[in-house]
Amino acid sequence: MACVFCEIVDGSRDALVVDETDRTLAFLDMRPVFHGHTLVVPRDHHETILDLPADVIGPVFAAVQRVTGAVIEAMGADGAFVAVNNRISQSVPHLHVHVVPRRTKDGLKGFFWLRHPYASDDEAAEVAARIRSALS
Amino acid sequence: MACVFCEIVDGSRDALVVDETDRTLAFLDMRPVFHGHTLVVPRDHHETILDLPADVIGPVFAAVQRVTGAVIEAMGADGAFVAVNNRISQSVPHLHVHVVPRRTKDGLKGFFWLRHPYASDDEAAEVAARIRSALS
Numbered sequence: 001m002a003c004v005f006c007e008i009v010d011g012s013r014d015a016l017v018v019d020e021t022d023r024t025l026a027f028l029d030m031r032p033v034f035h036g037h038t039l040v041v042p043r044d045h046h047e048t049i050l051d052l053p054a055d056v057i058g059p060v061f062a063a064v065q066r067v068t069g070a071v072i073e074a075m076g077a078d079g080a081f082v083a084v085n086n087r088i089s090q091s092v093p094h095l096h097v098h099v100v101p102r103r104t105k106d107g108l109k110g111f112f113w114l115r116h117p118y119a120s121d122d123e124a125a126e127v128a129a130r131i132r133s134a135l136s
Numbered sequence: 137m138a139c140v141f142c143e144i145v146d147g148s149r150d151a152l153v154v155d156e157t158d159r160t161l162a163f164l165d166m167r168p169v170f171h172g173h174t175l176v177v178p179r180d181h182h183e184t185i186l187d188l189p190a191d192v193i194g195p196v197f198a199a200v201q202r203v204t205g206a207v208i209e210a211m212g213a214d215g216a217f218v219a220v221n222n223r224i225s226q227s228v229p230h231l232h233v234h235v236v237p238r239r240t241k242d243g244l245k246g247f248f249w250l251r252h253p254y255a256s257d258d259e260a261a262e263v264a265a266r267i268r269s270a271l272s
Contacts, residue, residue: 016264019268031253048215057197058193061196064185067271068186068222079223081222082222088240089244102223131174133210134210135155
């Protein structure tokens with residue numbers, strides 16, 4: 001199946017491109033959370049952050065940094081939300097970093113911070129040990 | 137004022153550390169969205185993604201990649217949400233990348249995707265032009 005972001009990269013699908021490098025492309029999300037919402041993608045097809053080759057990580061997030069500054073400036077925003085959905089809630093299986101301009105009292109303030117506390121210090125320590133073990 | 141993440145980095149404040157490099161530290165968020173929710177921070181104090189020196193961006197997001205794989209594995213998750221709040225919704229003004237394990241039907245599916253469409257193609261093109269102009 002065709003990948004819509006690969007089609008944007010190869011020029012066979014239209015997009016409002018705002019930034020490009022030899023490794024990355026950035027274009028407007030056409031269903032923006034807020035106007036100016038931009039997606040930064042690697043030119044090569046990689047599905048999630050786990051799949052990015054080591055030498056692509058730096059260029060992708062350097063582009064994200066540059067685009068974030070420009071989106072804030074262009075939209076007169078107070079800050080920005082930068083996010084990657086990996087597999088779950090990921091609509092297109094080609095890594096894309098969302099850059100969303102934010103403003104004080106823009107209504108998104110509490111959207112993320114539903115919390116599920118640990119029942120005890122021991123439970124938290126056990127979770128940390130599991131993650132450390134997965135890293136070793 | 138003391139920065140709580142600088143205190144974690146210098147060891148004067150406790151945290152459940154799961155990963156460390158010479159440039160980064162990763163530890164559990166103690167008010168997790170889901171258990172295993174981890175924060176990756178640069179050791180040096182930088183407020184937002186805009187403030188990260190060029191030579192720190194790669195190491196920070198390489199750590200994020202490694203931690204994301206470990207969090208998914210350790211928690212038996214199906215994917216992960218990776219996000220940075222810059223200024224707005226940013227509780228601690230020391231850059232931190234959230235790595236949140238995700239599962240199918242974990243209840244967060246629609247949390248992000250409140251949308252504000254462009255009224256016309258012209259309006260979208262005008263926004264893209266503004267961002268391109270901020271980049272040039």
